[in-house]
Amino acid sequence: MTKQHRPTDGELEILRVLWREGPSTVRDVHSILSKAKPGTGYTTVLKLMQIMADKDLVSRDEKNKAHVYSPRIREDQTQKQMVGDLLDRVFGGSAARMVMQALATKKANPQELAEIRHMLDEFEQNGGAR
Template sequence: MSDRKPTAAELDLLRTLWELGPATVKDAHQAMQAERPSLTYANVLRLMQVMHGKGLLTRDESQRSHVYAPAQAQDALQTNLLTDLIQKAFAGSGKHLVLAALDAHVTDAEREEIRRLLEDTAKESPDE
């Protein structure tokens, strides 16, 4: 993947393609219009062309309509973006990221689910 990080609009398109799978511009445009009715076909086409140039999308030109797909799996890109965020915003501390998220961005139900996940993880791999 390119060293350039995706913009917010590019991440929206990537989420659409991760859900759809490889798609034409027309397919992606139709899927994205549900949330953004003002989005034009030309906007999606240009965005996909730019993303292909940045290495964020692959393009299969073997068919009449080009088919685009994310160059990276969703979990791989999210891990890379998270690592970058931890380094830049939290001085390399995953703990500080988690504490900031728990402080402001987690519901009580999510907090309980996290607690259960941590307990399950602790049971699976006891301290060495």
């Protein structure tokens, strides 16, 4: 298994649609993306998705005229990968520092803070274990 590259910005936008919407055609993806970013060209999205198929980021079903694309990598796995990457590249591996900046940026609401606290509890319970 070859070590996966980070998906590019464009690829990530498409993956996010596929993760949220499930298997989709190029037209599906394009119409969603062009809502957020008007002016997005159809063939641009098409080409990108073709390339992603080449890279095995997505699979496609060619049974119908309009091919149906599905993500081949999982969202949580990708998130983990990208977070780990950022952790190394800009925080020298310090998760604490990263969390701090994340909270400073987003000023998470109390509910989110509670969620995080809850996660910490779980991590401390079984977590230290390797």
